[in-house]
Amino acid sequence: MKNDIILQLSVRSIRLNFLRSLLAAIGIVIGVVAISSMGMMGANMTMSVTEELSAMANVLVVKPDSGGGGGGMMGGGGSSGDDDYIDKDQFDDIERAAGKYGNVYPLYQESDTITIGDDERRATIYGMRDEDMATILTVANGTLPQTSSSVVVGPTFAENNDLTIGSRITIGDEDDEEAIIQKVRVVGILEEKGMSMDLNSDNAIIMTEKAYNGLYGGEGEYDQVNVILYDINDADTATEAIEDKLNRKEDEVAVQDSSRMMESITSTVSTLTTFVMAIAGISLLVAATSIFNVMMMSVTERIREIGILRSIGTRKSEVLRMFIYEAVILGLVGAIIGAIMSVILGWLVVLAMVGTTKYFFTFASLIYVPVSMAIGIAICIFSGVYPAWRAANLDPIEALRSD
């Protein structure tokens, strides 16, 4: 309809009570902004975490099956139990089973007391074969260790302990007379690797296999074996191959597939997002109350006008429409302003909370803008229905009589 007089009446009523209407619309603005920026934050966080995790998702970690527990990524402190290692034969089996799917390498791991200058603390110590070091590790500064008295350290570890090339570390508890003490020199500092399942090199000391065995013994008794897959889609096939080979009679090893972990993390993030959005949704509930209030006031103030409209031939449905239009206009104005603001605020929230906005202008992120707009408008209509229905069903005689 080109010229809808009913719509015009709604628009004029809003204009007449501009401030009141604006305040009601602001409620919707806040609600839309809250829901969409929280949603966008969640979406961006999920995408960002997914990408970070994908980098490490191509890893299978094979650990000795300890019959239930012992699943932690950082091997527990102290001595390993009798059977809590993967022996050389098992390692060869793993390599035979999964070698064609990826790079297989064994890893020793220990947590021990160390002394740097006068400071005593605990640190994670890894032992690696020379050839694995060359393929797995990337040195930012210095070289890889060649001798038993040289080590490389992760960047975080170096920074936390003020270590540079040439710094000395004493490994082992100096107060414990039985402990083996080894003084080592830092010859290299690694590049930052980020969170990883196979090897947390950022905050650790890494030494050669020989040096490690010299300190802790247990040659050929690996704490874990890692498979760095060439293709992430081989994760299940490689896992099966390893399990077929080693777990045929009894469960010798447990294979941890990092893609499972990734799924559970992203699902946790999305649960959190939904929860936060629900909290943001409360603001829309408040907005709904304010819209309802404004509409009821509008109806009450205009009872006489409604009576006039009805008496000169305006149908119930037209009066109903007039008030629904009013609610829709408030909702629409609120939702549009809210959408514009939520793009701006959402961008800032994502930047602050996620740290990167590179996923901001994607479908999965921006979809929250129209979704929250729709919710905002729907809430407006919902809260306008009763006042509109009341207006439409006023007795025209009674309405005309009111002042």
Next chain:
Amino acid sequence: MTTVPVIELADVSKIYPLPSGDVLALDHLSIKIERGEFVAIMGPSGSGKSTLLNQIGGLDVPTSGTLRITGKNIRKMSDDKLTDLRLNAIGYIFQKFNLIPLLSAYENVEYPYILKHRCNDTTGRVSRLLADVGINKRLAKHKPAELSGGQQQRVAIARALVNDPDILLCDEPTGNLDTKTGGQIMEMLNGLHDQGRTVIIVTHDPSVGEQAERIIRIRDGKVADA
């Protein structure tokens, strides 16, 4: 062929159920008003004349009896049909003018036209009617609150006429006006009657009533004399 009365009440009663007991506002009332008549309905307060006006105006329906407006039995009408009857067949003129405050004088007159024709008036009818009642183009742009009582009532008359109704229903049309302005409005209504329109005035003012061709007096919901 006999002509159908424009309004015909046969044995019409209206009962308002109240907790303190039912109130009989119209008591088996029978009235006929022919096309082109100028009728005044008079009576003291509480006599039932307002109730009668609401029935004739299609704002309310009788509890019993038959009420035909332009031949149609309104007791059998749905709310929408009744609303359409008010839009098309009845022109209302109220004591308090009852213009829509959000609309200008012109728009107030055009409003029922748009409701009926679903489009703006392009025929110039609205402007013509406003000119006929003495509202110039400048005044027509004003909102009702910016007009005097007399001007508002003139606009209300133009609005009542815009859909060319069969019946012009006036509820104390001069009640809120001074004598001089009231006189002008009555002159206008007389003129409309002269043009052949059916005019029904509800009033308690004898000087208004005596200008009608016929006075129907109501007392206790019954016709006192005709």
